[in-house]
Amino acid sequence: MKTTHGQTREHIIEAAKLLFYRRGYARTSFSDIVEHTGIQRGNIYHYFKTKDAILDAVIEQRAREYRATLSAWDKALPDPRDRLRRFVHMVVSNREDLTRYGCPIGSLNTELGKEEYRHRESARRLFDLFRDWLTAQFASLGDPGQARARALHLLGRAEGISLMGHVYNDPDLIAAEMDLIGQWIDTLEPA
């Protein structure tokens, strides 16, 4: 928990976030980060003692971003159905990046879910943010007992179709599936 706001530290995190997303964590080397930032090796170690520490910071940074996004939606949209539609719209809006590199949360969890990684839980917390937020929206929209199951159903469909769009290089697959989900949201009974 540093209280300083050094630009260099932010640059490292932003570069690592991009590289981990596009190349994966294991395949991204310190040299990649050095080349991409222009910051020298020794200086990076001044801010992060290990590569794992950079990963921690990247995950924290993503968590901050997603929390801010969901918080902004909460403030702008009082209707839970509109909030769910906003989530669906976000996926559709990001379909080009999703097609190119996959879902940043999904692919990170896929990589870090493998054996001998100690970041499984912190990566999972990125999913928790959306799962809990979606659960709250489904709960206030209808049957609270089914809210969590519906949230995981929705997250799963978004992740699955993102993977298919990625594998088959087709953003329209993502748009079509999310349209089906939008129709499903429209049919849900109000509370």
Next chain:
Amino acid sequence: MKTTHGQTREHIIEAAKLLFYRRGYARTSFSDIVEHTGIQRGNIYHYFKTKDAILDAVIEQRAREYRATLSAWDKALPDPRDRLRRFVHMVVSNREDLTRYGCPIGSLNTELGKEEYRHRESARRLFDLFRDWLTAQFASLGDPGQARARALHLLGRAEGISLMGHVYNDPDLIAAEMDLIGQWIDTLEPA
């Protein structure tokens, strides 16, 4: 295309298949394969000149297995609806492994879909096998124009819920979602 049927070569492929699945390709080293098989480094290089060549062989091996599975289903089940149900049942049956390590095809494509991998296309062909087979079943069951979209929808949902089951360590999530898919299959109009 070797015509010899050496046991050593098969041992290497089987060990690599297991390790690539559980640890990921990038994180699996030659030392891992040596330790897991008991075969010495130099001997492995007698069968495979590079690590990439082992990956090629593992993907080919998986393709052979999946083709055999689908072919067996074709022979045993004349009704396309039963064949679709058989696919759903396979996912449910594998839910423990899917929960522990994720989907072997999905996680492989997620890793190899990242930048600077030259195995993207061969990994995608594993999905092609199921996509094309599912497309054929949907086509003979009803509207052929929607068959491919339905196949990708089904594959996406299976992949997505496998990821959620993996991330949240909950095989029941997979069973529940695949049950929904089974209900959907039951409602499809016959040709």
Next chain:
DNA sequence: GTCTATATATTGATAGAC
């Protein structure tokens, strides 16, 4: 805080005896 130089371990890969 930033840099150069370097340490140390591990990686994929080779050479060659048997």
Next chain:
DNA sequence: GTCTATCAATATATAGAC
């Protein structure tokens, strides 16, 4: 076909001058 010994490149990480 199997093995030991080793290579060259790259990985993460450290030491210390400025």
